[in-house]
Amino acid sequence: MALRFYNTLSQQVEVFTPASENTVRMYTCGPTVYDFAHIGNFRTFTFVDLLRKCLRANGFQLNHVMNITDVDDKIIRNAVAAHQSLAEYTKIYTEAFLEDCAALRLERPERLAPATEHIPEMVAAIEQLGAGHHTYSTEGSTYFKIATFPTYGKLSHNDFSGNLAGARVDVDEYEKADARDFALWKTPKEDEPFWESALGPGRPGWHIECSVMAIKYLGETLDIHAGGVDLIFPHHENEIAQSESLTGKPFSRFWLHAEFLMVEGQKMSKSLGNYYTLRDLVAKGHAPESIRYLLASVPYRRALNFTLDGLKSAAIAIHRLRNFKLRLETDRFAEGLNQQLLARTAQASEAFTESLNDDLNTAEALAAVFEFVRDANSAMDAGEFRAGNAPAGLAFLGLFDSIFKVLEPSATAGGLSDAGIEALIAERTAAKKARDFGLSDRIRDQLMEQGIILEDTKSGVRWKRK
């Protein structure tokens, strides 16, 4: 069946195809680079990565833009405190973010768009909104006037009409005319960095950057806009208000939102001591691919309970898959082809694809993989697996890994070379043959200490790194 997504805008699952030709124009909200990203952030970014891969698996090409928010209140505050320029400060965390993404095997979008490189375009957009009477200014800042956008609330499914009509009390007492109006251009406080512009000195509000960069690179109507659920309101709602006021066209056809991540059943927070950055977890010895697997294994629309136990389970599950792959590659099977098993492989592959096409049901897709692994292992044990079945099995694992990307172990520094390991194994085999089990066991233990696990199988000795 065709690819389907749950669209927050319609609150329904809809069949997805790009609006024009074969290229998906997609915008996803990226990081605010004021600190290291945490695993909650990466839950969403992992979802976006899976989304990219599934779109491509459906034959679509991608034009995907992700913003880097490199100017905002927290960044300014931290940069000032660190006695660094905005650029110096954000460079550190932008690079850290990209390193973390690489560790998690997240693809780079076609374009990363830093907000600070698009200030003139934002100013122009705000001026254009002003010309359309969607803005007003107070005390040097410019605001978007929500009352000029009647469908405000359509994404978050909130009805603000009552508030807007009734809330205009004591306008003079507040900077904003209405509590829900939001800043497009903020006047700088003392010592804050700013840009000179036709709107006066200042810096852009958070929402305008996404609208401007999305439209600049992807056009007036996107195919997909994605982010975390917490962005639905007000961020994405505001993006819609701005963008549609600018263009008069729907801003995005599909809105996809990843649910929240919790840690050990609780909200992740620094005060609870359950706040993890990717780097924290890697430093504790957890493999990035285990983290990726855990984040990917729970369908994106379900809240994910991230636990250290879950992380161990993920590592072991990956282990099982790698073992299966190793077995396909190194076991000696009888010649021929088992047609029934070949059909079983094709069926698993279809089930896998179909699950992902169903709004990225990764849990179900994984079930298809593991069921196949069990059946294939059983066939091997029963001697029913044939040499001719291995390529299809490996191809299926290839399909799996083109999406999940966990089978290749992350590089670890040091240790024995492959050739060195092979030499020791040969030595041990010779010792075993001579029934010198003392020596053979010593070699085995020595390898084990180096993190090399040996397996004595019918097809000979097999080894892998722990």
Added chain:
RNA sequence: GGCGCGGUAGCCAAGUGGUAAGGCAAAGGUCUGCAAAACCUUUAUUCGUCGGUUCGAUCCCGACCCGCGCCUCCA
């Protein structure tokens, strides 16, 4: 209070109007010189509670209880 998501085995977590996927853990087994590793088997009469609709509900409807998110910055 409004909007949204969810409560399925020890843990993580699919799913369907016709009787519960998968992973981890646990138990048993196969293999082995012994191990290790690997593999296999078993493991929810039951899906938050109470009603209703139905021949039949975990899945539909209603009420209630509990958890989470958004409503101010937040993935």
